[in-house]
Amino acid sequence: MDQPVLPLGAPRGERADAVRNRLHLLATAREMLAEQGADRLTMDGLAERAGLGKGTVFRRFGSRAGIFQALLDDDERAFQERVLSGPPPLGPGAAPLERLIAYGRARVGFLVAHREIARAALDGTQPVPAGPETPLSRMHIRMLLGQMGLGAADLDVLTVQLTAALDGPLLLYLSASDLTQAADQADERLAHGWQDLVQRVCRP
Amino acid sequence: MDQPVLPLGAPRGERADAVRNRLHLLATAREMLAEQGADRLTMDGLAERAGLGKGTVFRRFGSRAGIFQALLDDDERAFQERVLSGPPPLGPGAAPLERLIAYGRARVGFLVAHREIARAALDGTQPVPAGPETPLSRMHIRMLLGQMGLGAADLDVLTVQLTAALDGPLLLYLSASDLTQAADQADERLAHGWQDLVQRVCRP
DNA sequence: AATACAACCGGGGTAAAGTCCGCTTATGCT
DNA sequence: AGCATAAGCGGACTTTACCCCGGTTGTATT
Numbered sequence: 001m002d003q004p005v006l007p008l009g010a011p012r013g014e015r016a017d018a019v020r021n022r023l024h025l026l027a028t029a030r031e032m033l034a035e036q037g038a039d040r041l042t043m044d045g046l047a048e049r050a051g052l053g054k055g056t057v058f059r060r061f062g063s064r065a066g067i068f069q070a071l072l073d074d075d076e077r078a079f080q081e082r083v084l085s086g087p088p089p090l091g092p093g094a095a096p097l098e099r100l101i102a103y104g105r106a107r108v109g110f111l112v113a114h115r116e117i118a119r120a121a122l123d124g125t126q127p128v129p130a131g132p133e134t135p136l137s138r139m140h141i142r143m144l145l146g147q148m149g150l151g152a153a154d155l156d157v158l159t160v161q162l163t164a165a166l167d168g169p170l171l172l173y174l175s176a177s178d179l180t181q182a183a184d185q186a187d188e189r190l191a192h193g194w195q196d197l198v199q200r201v202c203r204p
Numbered sequence: 205m206d207q208p209v210l211p212l213g214a215p216r217g218e219r220a221d222a223v224r225n226r227l228h229l230l231a232t233a234r235e236m237l238a239e240q241g242a243d244r245l246t247m248d249g250l251a252e253r254a255g256l257g258k259g260t261v262f263r264r265f266g267s268r269a270g271i272f273q274a275l276l277d278d279d280e281r282a283f284q285e286r287v288l289s290g291p292p293p294l295g296p297g298a299a300p301l302e303r304l305i306a307y308g309r310a311r312v313g314f315l316v317a318h319r320e321i322a323r324a325a326l327d328g329t330q331p332v333p334a335g336p337e338t339p340l341s342r343m344h345i346r347m348l349l350g351q352m353g354l355g356a357a358d359l360d361v362l363t364v365q366l367t368a369a370l371d372g373p374l375l376l377y378l379s380a381s382d383l384t385q386a387a388d389q390a391d392e393r394l395a396h397g398w399q400d401l402v403q404r405v406c407r408p
Numbered sequence: 409a410a411t412a413c414a415a416c417c418g419g420g421g422t423a424a425a426g427t428c429c430g431c432t433t434a435t436g437c438t
Numbered sequence: 439a440g441c442a443t444a445a446g447c448g449g450a451c452t453t454t455a456c457c458c459c460g461g462t463t464g465t466a467t468t
Contacts, residue, residue, distance in 0.1 A: 015415060015464055039329065042454060053418035058456065124328045125243065127379040138377075157373075157397030164372020165365040171376065173342075173364055175331040193361030201404045219434055219445060246424060257448030262426065 022060050025050050026074065029067055038068070038120040068121035072114060079110050080136060096147040097202050103140060104166055104194035111170040112187045118171060138163050148202055162201070166194060226264050229254050230278065233271055242272070242324040272325035276318060283314055284340060300351040301406050307344060308370055308398035315374040316391045322375060342367050352406055366405070370398060 014022070028050040032041050043064060047054045061067045088094035089102040111118055122128070142159040150158075169190060178186060218226070232254040236245050247268060251258040265271045292298035293306040315322055326332070346363040354362075373394060382390060 017464065018416065021417090043456080044454070047419090054420095054456090055418055055458080056416075059416075064455065119328070122328055124323075124326055127382075128376050153400050154393055154397050157393050158401065160373045160377055161369040161394075161397055161401055164376060165369040168368020168372040168376065169361075169364045172332050172368060172372065178331075189358055189361050190365075193358050193365055196357050197362065197365055197405065200406075201401065203404075221434065222446060225446085247426080248424070251448090258426090258450095259428085259448055260446075263446075266426095268425065 018060070021050075021052060021056060025052065025057060025060060025067075026070060029071060033071075033117070038116045041067075041120075063123070065121055065123040065126075068117050072117050072121050075114055075117070076110070079106065082106070083140060096144045097198065100141065100144045100198050100202070101195045103144070104198065105191040107137065107166055108170070108190045108194060109187055111167065112190075115170055122171060137167070141166075145202075150202065158201075162198070165197060222264070225254075225256060225260060229256065229261060229264060229271075230274060233275060237275070237321070242320045245271075245324075267327065269325055269327040269330075272321050276321050276325050279318060279321070280314070283310065286310070287344060300348045301402065304345065304348045304402050304406070305399045307348070308402065309395040311341065311370055312374070312394045312398060313391055315371065316394075319374055319380075326375060341371070345370075349406075354406065362405075366402070369401060 025046065029041065029046055032046060032049065043057050044054060046067070047057045050057075057067075061070055082090055083103060083106070085091055089098040090106055092099075094102070138159055141162055142155065145155055145159060145162075174186065229250065233245065233250055236250060236253065247258060247261055250271070251261045254261075261271075265274055286294055287307060287310070289295055293302040294310055296303075298306070342363055345366055346359065349359055349363060349366075378390065
């Protein structure tokens, strides 16, 4: 006899209590984040406030950075939705170049809005793929670049470099004060700079 | 009466013993790095092996990342020399675009060769200007971009984005295995990709 | 419903980064 | 040379990320 089909939706997945705890930890982390900022969020503090053991926190998220990656991942789901199936020019339907420009603008906005979490999600001991989020960014850029037939470029390398041009300023170079003092202005300049960059890169 | 002019050359600089200790710590750090790799280099271990107190290590370098920044800075001095006053096309004398291409190639090579230190020099809690090295990279790129009169681009933003495109792959995205398995190949692809990128960006 | 098993939980334990402050020593002036 | 001062030094102390493993609880099977 075959297995019932329903429970395979989460194939041998988390146990119910584990899910409950994970969600509770994420919610608690968000509270603490809002109240005290990312750098005051300690694993002990989170565990205590959530009423759980420290071991639980680590098994769920692996590391401190893992918590922020999970939070970021969560926030990014809606964003991904808009990219994969929302209205153009961000979603499918527009010309590749337009989509690429729109994607950059949207991602810059997202990163500026989530810069604290995004920074905290960096591991340092680990290359970025730590979260399942950047792969998507790269895959998407790569796909769009592929759709417009650029000359004999090394598409993989160009993709990484453009991804870095998009994320790097926020993750690596711009100081907190550069952003907080005029977040939306920086946002606009970066978005516009991205547009200029990819237009230059992609013109025939 | 005026002060004697000589001692102002190093205005109230480091004390002699401090200099001695700093150099000794850097040398010891390099030994440990060569023997055990960056992640096994602990502050306690370094202090003990150097025969100094931990407090000394921290006052000299501020943080663990600070040590690697100092090492990187040291290694980069020769590189900077070549850029600022070496022979073209890396040094002055060649056309800006050629210099930019040469600079990217050289920096990629440098970063690939020093990737372990460079990664370890990242702080995570701090934007990159932590070391005086990236500012120079940025300034140089910015200067070269300025020399070729690009259209009405936002030069500052373009500079950060290109700097990120250059450093990001090494600092952020490429995993250790991506590089160690074929370091020179990755090196060449990145350098060539950089050339392609800036040629696209800078053509009229 | 009872059972077996795997996953999960808790919280004490370890290691390493970073801080502090009283003591020591180099430096510049007289 | 002797002194005043500021810089430097050391190492104990605190904090925090991360590990471990015995006991517990959810889940699938009969």
